[in-house]
Amino acid sequence: MHKIPVGVLGASGYAGRELCAIIQAHPGLSLAFAAANSQRGETAALPLGGSVTFRATDDVRLGDAALVFSALPHGASSEWVARARAAGAKVVDLSSDHRIGNGASDGIPYGLTELRRDAVRSADLVANPGCYPTAALLGLLPLLEGGHVAKGARIDISAASGVTGAGLSPRLDLLFGEITENFRAYGVGGAHRHLKEMRALATELRADADLLFTPHLLPIARGILATITVPLAAPLADPMGLWRDRFAGERFIEVTDELPELRQVQHRNVARITVRTVEGVRTPTLQVFSAIDNLVKGAAGQAMQNANLMLGLDEGLGLRA
Numbered sequence: 001m002h003k004i005p006v007g008v009l010g011a012s013g014y015a016g017r018e019l020c021a022i023i024q025a026h027p028g029l030s031l032a033f034a035a036a037n038s039q040r041g042e043t044a045a046l047p048l049g050g051s052v053t054f055r056a057t058d059d060v061r062l063g064d065a066a067l068v069f070s071a072l073p074h075g076a077s078s079e080w081v082a083r084a085r086a087a088g089a090k091v092v093d094l095s096s097d098h099r100i101g102n103g104a105s106d107g108i109p110y111g112l113t114e115l116r117r118d119a120v121r122s123a124d125l126v127a128n129p130g131c132y133p134t135a136a137l138l139g140l141l142p143l144l145e146g147g148h149v150a151k152g153a154r155i156d157i158s159a160a161s162g163v164t165g166a167g168l169s170p171r172l173d174l175l176f177g178e179i180t181e182n183f184r185a186y187g188v189g190g191a192h193r194h195l196k197e198m199r200a201l202a203t204e205l206r207a208d209a210d211l212l213f214t215p216h217l218l219p220i221a222r223g224i225l226a227t228i229t230v231p232l233a234a235p236l237a238d239p240m241g242l243w244r245d246r247f248a249g250e251r252f253i254e255v256t257d258e259l260p261e262l263r264q265v266q267h268r269n270v271a272r273i274t275v276r277t278v279e280g281v282r283t284p285t286l287q288v289f290s291a292i293d294n295l296v297k298g299a300a301g302q303a304m305q306n307a308n309l310m311l312g313l314d315e316g317l318g319l320r321a
């Protein structure tokens, strides 16, 4: 099979390394370049074996790749996305720079693949969703699309993430001694950056509701579990049926009877979702539980689903469900 060359910017970061690992195992793609900043020239081990050597970002020829993944920090990404586009490459931007709710997103599909598949297929640039929004929005999709949320309601998203969600840059509050045997909230009071894209998508889907988002830091490396409480316009006779119908045939969404756990999704490109009716409350209310690996379905895996579509390949090629 002829292999299509793709490149990774920010390859030395957590999301970038995950992308390099997926590309190296991908039957239809070859790694044209893996670019880094301070780690230029270094060789690093990849998550599931193999290794990669990083080149300086300024030294790579962006046009050598048919498609470039930008796994650069927000703010730094948009300039390199523009350069890659000018060099003729398609781009999947994993940063927030081109996501809805963050400005500069006109006409750029928000790559929540199970929602925007058709737009992604014909796009030259796709904004890959954030990790928390991927978990929360996939869980919420059947309710938002079906208009089942009570008017003026507050959707409460409480979610916890492993520390790779914060990236590789050294930080005192992310030292092992600070996070181990500990659990805390952060970015509270509506301050977390991911809230903007979640609110923007809920608005696009015509939900008349407030979104409250409380992220927490888990003392583990990878995984996000979102617990979402949603007041309903009317009771649902068969809540699970709604999710099963919406995601029927979706190979990367697992609708399960049991509550999802992080060890079931780690290193896999899946969202595992279940719902429960809440008893003993006056407003009909559902709880939705959604678990993903933040680096796979929440970043590199979903980016590869989008890239496969943009390159005319099978959406699941090279991905582990």
Ligand SMILES: NC(=O)c1ccc[n+]([C@@H]2O[C@H](COP(=O)([O-])OP(=O)(O)OC[C@H]3O[C@@H](n4cnc5c(N)ncnc54)[C@H](OP(=O)(O)O)[C@@H]3O)[C@@H](O)[C@H]2O)c1
Residues within 6 Å of the ligand: 009, 010, 011, 012, 013, 014, 015, 016, 035, 036, 037, 038, 039, 040, 057, 070, 071, 072, 073, 074, 076, 077, 094, 095, 096, 129, 130, 131, 164, 165, 166, 167, 168, 169, 294, 295, 298, 299
């Ligand atoms: N981590 C997640 O769970 C996750 C999930 C979804 C989306 N994302 C998004 O994906 C992007 C990468 O996240 P991450 O967690 O992988 O971050 P990270 O671990 O901090 O990695 C950042 C990468 O960007 C490079 N870099 C930083 N500043 C640069 C600059 N000015 N020019 C060129 N390269 C530069 C770094 O190179 P050096 O290390 O060599 O300096 C590194 O390769 C972010 O936009 C993030 O929001 C992350």
